[in-house]
Amino acid sequence: MKKIILLSLAIFAFTASFAQQTFETAMKTNLDSLTNAKNPVSVQDCVNRFERMANAEPNRWEAFYHLAYSQIIYNFWLHGNNKRQTALLDQADTNLEKALGLKGDKSEIYTLQGFIFQSRIQLEPAQAMQYAQQSSELFNRAIQANKDNPRPYYLSGMNTFYTPEQFGGGVKNALPKFETAKEKFDVEKKANKNVLLPVWGTDENEKMIEKCKK
Amino acid sequence: MTKYLLTLFFSFFGITILYAQQYVRGKVTDLKNNALPGANITIKGTYEGTTTDSSGNYQLKLSNSQHSLIASFVGYEALEKTIPISQRVIIIDFKLQEKTNELSGVVITAGTYETSDRKRSVTMKPLDIVTTPSSNGDLTGALTTLPGTSAIGEDGRLFVRGGDGYECKTFIDGTLSKKPYNANVPDLPSRGRFSPMLFKGTTFSTGGYSAEYGQALSSALILTTNSFPTETATQISLLTVGMGIAQTIKGENTALYANVDYSNLKPYFKLVNGYRFNMTHYPESLGITLNGYQKTGKNGLLKVLSSFSGSIFGLKYPDLSQHPDSLINICIKNRNSYTNVSYTDEFPNGWFLKTGISFTYDHSNMDLEHFTVKEDINNLQAKVTFKKNLTKLTSLLIGAEETYNNFSQIYIHVETAFRNQTAFADYLTALYAETDFKPMKYIALRLGVRSEYSSLMHKINAAPRISAAWLLNKDSQISLAYGEFYQTPEENLLRFTHNLSFEHAQHLIANYQWESNNRILRIEAYRKNYKNMVCYNSNEFWNASFYNNEGYGHSQGVDIFFRDQQSIKNVEYWISYSYLNSKRLYRDYPKLVTPSFAPEHSLSMVGKWWINKIHTLLGVSSTFATGRPYNNPNSQNFMDARAPFYHDISINGSYIFRKSSVVYVAINNVLGRDNIYGYRYYAMPDEKGIYEALPLKSPNKRFFLIGVFFKF
Incomplete structure (x- = not known):
């Protein structure tokens, strides 16, 4: 009898650590599939997986964060379908609010909020001025919250890159931002971060540096 | 085992x-x-x-x-x-099933134009206001491109649905702004005291508004100041008509915004070859605005808005009391200060508190050569509102408001040194309650009541307000509103007698709204009934026995609004049309007629084109209104003359550099049409017995404005 109790205790302990591990593993697997997704169907599948995880783990800000990120990425794949893109970005916004409410990493969340405004410019060009301003304000806040976060530098570089040179934009002004981002990406890589924390942006930033140097 | x-x-x-x-x-x-x-x-x-x-x-x-x-x-x-x-x-x-409206579902829309930086249910954003060409950067100017308003070029205040200018009140963070407009130069529209960029949200109600607000027969303009600033910044503006500097300092829980601006129309009028009349002192003003923020506790936010300004101008204006060609020297000086302190907090038990105090001090000195008028207004309002969501579908709002209004006027006749002073103080106490509930998913109801007591007139009123909305499908809804509105007679009427009662208006509004994919269409029909309007005899305006509340009238019409941000890439436009039928007998009117501020048809169109390549926003706006009535003393009938129609096309361009610095150019009335608003008449007939007319029109056909705004 004693053995049974021990056995069930062991099973219980195993299950508990398994749940924690499952979340991390599932997140990690899905983050990898998102990175490797090459068509809208597989990106949509990743969004759905993140959504299931977020619904099942309503106390993990990481789930809502990555869900929002995947929704922003998916929005780019839907280019031309304004209505669905807007709905996706609205939902990503709601998910980030939840992530903030769960005391998630402010710097990372502000960055994504800025990313959403940046993405809206394509959908509502008439509001470009306002959205560009709102996005850069959020990137500034993201940097204020954590100056070692490379992502707000990268995205604010994107804002600059697509602004004509005579308005303080262009390659010349964007490159230093991408380079700052690169330095911080390199530090981040060495830091051996928790797998649940965001690491996206390195490759995209590299590509932009190449583009600038051409 | x-x-x-x-x-x-x-x-x-x-x-x-x-x-x-x-x-x-x-x-x-x-x-x-x-x-x-x-x-x-x-x-x-x-x-x-x-x-x-x-x-x-x-x-x-x-x-x-x-x-x-x-x-x-x-x-x-x-x-x-x-x-x-x-x-x-x-x-x-x-x-x-497709989601109806993710954020709010069914919202009561009858009579209200909400403008804010929220993503949905918006008709105008703060930036839209300053980039609307005909607005000249003025809040009121931009709002007159919405239906239900009339373009009254010589006045500049808001005139809503056949209502007089005084029938619209402005509220900032919930409390009254008693003198929201700068002193009016004759024939030039007055401008709002506050920059539209101070506000993150504007709710413009053309009727049927909430019981939280009172003392306005026609309309409530509800402004919400910006939330806690996001960054420390310096802004400098240089304009052809003045300059300004602003500084925002942002800390962890405290922030301060300070702005000083100076304007002087002299260089501009010198450049464009003068003014219609001879200016003895070109309009000049100096203003300081302070805005402070303090976060308290978990959810509390204390906001302070303070503004101080002084202005002066002088001109030689035709003396209408004399024969043509005679002129009098007019000089008007104004000093104004406004302070608004508001505090919002949320308690753990779910009650939401909104409280505020506003204080207006206004002193004006009008020197009209033969006589001088000095006027002082001290107005203090304190207000406290509690709100709670009782259930998911029901919310309750209760509140109280106390307004102290002290008016004093001194009239001095220069030649005889005759002096007359009138002064009075009124305490207006108001209580209000309102409940919102959704008996069904697609229906929203709002029931409210407001009661007021005036210590000066010893009168009490009770005003019910009812509105409802019914969501027809995901894109369209119908709203209805009914309400009663009371307003204390204006100070210049209470000068000679306090034996008056509240003026009264009743609104009935039906609204249809369709909104889909960045396009919005609103059609609104309304009927307003006025009663208890103050009447007097203009020949003996000092005689208290001629004052009574026997005036009445009505307004009815249809407002149509369409806005499209979708059909053309990088272009958005809106079109407003208003049909207005309004008649009233009030003040010194001898009979029921259409007042001079109620054009029958108004049409306004605004278009904006964002050219991404050169970071420039181009705008064009066009306003058309049928001629307004005026009284021609040469005619047997009162107010039977009609001015010619009004037409204006304005353009502007904003060129953005260094992210948020702007070069701004605007031209009003590009076509240079000589718009005549009406005529004023000399009080004495000439030798043939004919009263000679003086056209009432803008002093300059076109108006140019060039400005540079730097932000660091």
């Missing part, structure tokens, strides 16, 4: 075997049976699930004790269904 373990083993296995083979499949569609590919199927409470294929189908293997499936898709309401345990292969189809 072994037996025991075996049993356990088998019972586990048995269950697994029983359920392992269960499959579920089905199809996800919208209500019209269109397949939804990419929809998410979730086994409730787990990470497990699948995504529907290109025809909306899915198949899923189930394992132990899973009870329900959830189907979800972006832009649609999620749906949950229980899995029956009996069968091996289960078919579960989902029909998803």
Whole structure:
């Protein structure tokens, strides 16, 4: 009898650590599939997986964060379908609010909020001025919250890159931002971060540096 | 022991075997049976699930004790269904309904134009106001491109649905702004005291507004100041008519914004070759605005808005009391200060507190050569409002308001040194309550009541307000509103007698609104009944016995608004049309007539084109209004003359550099049309017995404005 109790205790302990591990593993697997997704169907599948995880783990800000990120990425794949893109970005916004409410990493969340405004410019060009301003304000806040976060530098570089040179934009002004981002990406890589924390942006930033140097 | 373990083993296995083979499949569609590919199927409470294929189908293997499936898709309401345990292969189809309005669902819209930086249900954003060409950067100027307002070029105040200028009140963070406009130079529109950039949200109600606000017969303009600033910044503006500097300092829990601006029209008028009349002192003003923020506790925010300004101008204006060609020297000086302190907090028990105090001090000195008028107004309002969501679908708002209004006027006749002083003080106490509830998902109701007591007039009133909205489908809704509105007579009427009563208006409004994919259409029909309007005899305006509340009138009409931000890339435009039929007998009117501020048809169009390549926003606006009535003393009938129609086309361009610095150029009345608003008449007839007219028009046909705004 004693053995049974021990056995069930062991099973219980195993299950508990398994749940924690499952979340991390599932997140990690899905983050990898998102990175490797090459068509809208597989990106949509990743969004759905993140959504299931977020619904099942309503106390993990990481789930809502990555869900929002995947929704922003998916929005780019839907280019031309304004209505669905807007709905996706609205939902990503709601998910980030939840992530903030769960005391998630402010710097990372502000960055994504800025990313959403940046993405809206394509959908509502008439509001470009306002959205560009709102996005850069959020990137500034993201940097204020954590100056070692490379992502707000990268995205604010994107804002600059697509602004004509005579308005303080262009390659010349964007490159230093991408380079700052690169330095911080390199530090981040060495830091051996928790797998649940965001690491996206390195490759995209590299590509932009190449583009600038051409 | 072994037996025991075996049993356990088998019972586990048995269950697994029983359920392992269960499959579920089905199809996800919208209500019209269109397949939804990419929809998410979730086994409730787990990470497990699948995504529907290109025809909306899915198949899923189930394992132990899973009870329900959830189907979800972006832009649609999620749906949950229980899995029956009996069968091996289960078919579960989902029909998803499109989400109506993610943020707010059904909202009462009758009579209100909300403008804010929220993403939905907006008709205008703060930036839209300054980039509307005909606005000249003025809030009121921009609002007159909305239907229900009349373009009254010589005045500049808001005139709403056949109501006089005094019938519209401005509220900042909930409390009254007694003198929201700068002193008016004759024939030039007055401008708002406050920059539109100070406010993050504007609710412009053209009627039927909430019981939280009172003392306005026609309209409430409800402004919300910016929230806690996000960054420390310096702004410098240089304009052809003045300059300004602003500094924002942002700390962790405290922030301060300070702005100084100076304007002088002299260089401009010198450049464009003068003014219609001879200016003895070109309009000049100096203003300081302070805005402070303090976060308190978890949710509390204290905001202080303070502004101080002084202005002066002088000109030689035709002396209408004399014969033509005679002129008098007019000199008007104004000093004004406004302070608004507001505090909002949220208590753990769910009550939301909004409280504020506003204080207006206004001193004006009008020197009209033969006589001088000095006027002082001290107005203090304190207000406290509590709000709570009683259930998910019901909310309650209660509040109280106390307003102290002290008016003093000294009239001095220069030649005879005759001096007359009138002064009075009124305490107006108001209580209000309002409840919002949604008896059904598609219906919203708001019931409110407001009661006021004036210590000066010893009068009490009670005003019910009712409104409702019914969502027809995801894009369109109908709203209805009924309300009664009371207003204390203006100070210049209470000067000679306090034996008056509240003026009264009744609003009935029906509204249809359609909104889809960045396009919005609103059609609103209304009827307003006025009664208890103050009347007097203009020949003996000092005689208290001629004052009474026997005036009355009505306004009825249709307002149409269409805005499109979708059809043309990088272009947005809006079109407003108003039909207005208004008649009233009030003040010194001898009979029921259409007042001079009520044009029958008004049409306004605004278009904006963002050219991304050169970071420039171009705007054009056009306003057309049928001629307004004026009284010609040469005619037997009162107010039977009509001015010619009004037409204006204005253009502007904003060129953005260094992210948020702007070069701004605007030209008003590009075509240079000589708009005549009406005529004023000399009081004395000439030798033929004819009263000579003086056209009432803008002093300059065109108006140019060039400005540079730097932000660091």
